Amino acid sequence: MNADLGSPRELTGLQRRRALYQPDLPPCLEGTRVRVELGDPTTTIDPKCADIVAQAFPHTFGQKLVHFLESNTMVSDTQVIEEHPPIRVGVLFSGRQSPGGHNVIWGTYDAMKAQNPHNVLLGFVGGTEGLFAKKTLEITDDVLSSYKNQGGFDLLGRTVDQIRTTEQVNAAMSTCCDLSLDGLIIIGGVTSNSDAAQLAETFAKHNCKTKVTGVPVTLSGDLKNQFVETTVGFDTVCKVNSQLISNVCLDAVSAGKYYYFVRLMGGKASHVAFECALQSHPNMVILGEEVALSKLTLMEITNKICEGVEARAAQGKYHGVLLIPEGLIESIPEMYALIQEINNLHSNNIPEDEIPSQLSPWAAALFKFLPPFIRRELVLHQESDNSAQLSQIDTEQLLAHLVEAEMNKRTKEGNYKGRKFSSVCHFFGSQARGSLPSNFDCNYAYVLGHICVQLVATGLNGYMATVTNLKDSTNKWRCAAVPLTAMMSVRRHLRGPGAVPIGRPVIHPSPVDNRRP
């Protein structure tokens, strides 16, 4: 277990000042009386998958939408929570740390203590591993004091970020029973919320009293659908990255001699790269979704960049900034196929050094074409999940390498007469992910924490806490909760009526919507 977790932090002046910020609450969550309105029963976001999801989640499928309203609002079909017998709730981080995560815990704590001072909030130290091993830290004013409005997930940490195998699910259930938890709050992205749904179903099936709640916290911003507008951390990460990208742009134009290839952490979807491009105005952004839609090859992408370099050279410009989403590599069809082959070989326990010789002739040819440093990164076996693997592939260096080779070739052939192409590569990940959360993320996370408590108090299981109307000021935010199963779908093999569903129902990351209007 990570020995640095859970201890009081020594805050810097800036952090101390940040800790003073008091997040806003919308009126519906103020005070201890909250009206819970039950809405329509749900199916799933993809009606074609409803049957499959219903079958996989017999106990938690089809639950009603929930809205939280001010207690003085007169509405029909509502119940007012007035009495608050003491409850016990567990909370854990699962998935990549995201600025604002700590405020979910703070919001949960404040809402619980306001309801009943005897309520107990237990944090699982080391995320999922802490859950399995029953390692807890009771959240108190003292514990929280140095984590309010602070970045990172270091109050509790995170580990394998997975509650999926029978062994893991059983360990989680036994912990929740042993600790007599009324609620379990799982803070994370698409994968962790899919696991939360599975856990809720299992608990319901086994009459375990613990109600499971998911909270949408991921810097990637890919947990997004008709119910969820954005995730905690996305706002901060895009702002911090955009600031750094702007600095790089300024630096690029000052020296006028380098192209900067900046890869941005953000998972498979390109939300972070897209939002950062809108905020910082780089010279080019490559969206994975565009590449996938147009089925661009690695060489086509390379040529597109080279065309940009040539067009700029014609204007006397030999510098520029390109944004590359972390997940781009998997959006290139040929690279995706190669990565799939390598992953299959890993699953069959083929050792890393034998992988190249076991590839299909087609994949072997592509593999051989790639520069050695990328080959090495591709065959590296990852102990953690797939997004960790993505983060380890230096796609920005691969592209810089290919563009340089192509520009040199064009020079040699006399097709390019400008100055030599030079590049500098960057990966913007932890330096933004670990930053202080923005006011928006502080508020959003804190409000979500409050909603979690309402869900547990109402006895609702298998829900995600949600807030809509986020573009407005906090006092106009609409607080709600949506059954996790309502966000699920199943991937299909082909489009059309003969489409065959593959895989199990999960919450999928939403791509950037690049359909032309």
Next chain:
Amino acid sequence: MNADLGSPRELTGLQRRRALYQPDLPPCLEGTRVRVELGDPTTTIDPKCADIVAQAFPHTFGQKLVHFLESNTMVSDTQVIEEHPPIRVGVLFSGRQSPGGHNVIWGTYDAMKAQNPHNVLLGFVGGTEGLFAKKTLEITDDVLSSYKNQGGFDLLGRTVDQIRTTEQVNAAMSTCCDLSLDGLIIIGGVTSNSDAAQLAETFAKHNCKTKVTGVPVTLSGDLKNQFVETTVGFDTVCKVNSQLISNVCLDAVSAGKYYYFVRLMGGKASHVAFECALQSHPNMVILGEEVALSKLTLMEITNKICEGVEARAAQGKYHGVLLIPEGLIESIPEMYALIQEINNLHSNNIPEDEIPSQLSPWAAALFKFLPPFIRRELVLHQESDNSAQLSQIDTEQLLAHLVEAEMNKRTKEGNYKGRKFSSVCHFFGSQARGSLPSNFDCNYAYVLGHICVQLVATGLNGYMATVTNLKDSTNKWRCAAVPLTAMMSVRRHLRGPGAVPIGRPVIHPSPVDNRRP
């Protein structure tokens, strides 16, 4: 010429707000009357080199120190500048862009216009290339308005950053004569200020009326001696980097599974890494000066890191943050020798792909030991100066690679039983270098700009504008100027009385002072 330079910038909200900041001036520079006090004649910071410097700089060696005092202060041996006939001054950036550089130009402009509205300030577009080619932009209120307190060097840009060859010096002199410049202000680090000294000497020798002034602006902080306390940009870059490193530290402890190897731009000396370590408390910092002093080999450094990894593993910690100065690679004696051999082969026009076969047996063995990506970077020929070469060598990846190999070996041999070592590498360069300057750098640069004007108005040639007592508030800053020759020295081959001087006199970068008290 870089076509993006000199045009009005469209400022963001944050930049607009930053532009409103009005830098402070110490009392001695307020108003249009400044007393100039001449102090003692100077020699050089290294008395052993005085003769050599005197010989190389017959016209500009031994000039007196200059102090600027409030005009109402009664002191002997002073002159008061009262009348201000119109003057023409040129200014250029030379060397790596550094936050605050624009404020030198702003300060110069304000001081010139306060003295006489007919004064003309010309900026050289494209730095040294602009100087040689007489490409100027007249600095006006309009031009300046979107560059006040802003980062980057993009008002004028920079290019080859060198005024050294006879051809370059003659081109500079002919520009200064043709434009009838009273003064030439060169904004840069050790190399550019050494060039400034040479230019001043040449101008004096040829009775060119242009007075040359150097301004200490470099993010590296290595232009530091008994006269110069720090350089413009160092404060900002260390603060921004430290913030990012702190974010990485928080991220590291949250996930608890990676070692972050962070390389920091900052030239040969380790000032940036050292200052950032003091501000951000990483787990380890490797100072090039320590490595050079202890003559550590690459494997000894690797083993030291591995010891740290093992010690932390024993405490259940599998994460950490290491800071690596950009110049570390040259501080490792064996690597320095290899780089020298490669540079010599480059000087003899040996093509890149033939370099490995031309190395001495000893260097060839080391070269072969290095991973392929480092080999490729080492033989890459650099068009620009040596520090550009340094920035292109991924020392952090080299060390991460060697540490991983060593930890795997220890695991195999049964000497290490902890979890697998994993690393993430970062290079923090442009993202900090291009940031908005701190208040300190805004003030410091603005004040230096004012001093430059006093120097030109007083007719002093071959000086550097300096400010001391910088740790105090601006109103206690002491403004002065020091002959550039007084900061020069000559490298010696061996220590002791038989030491043979090598190379020409220049201003050398100051290392971090790691002598034990």
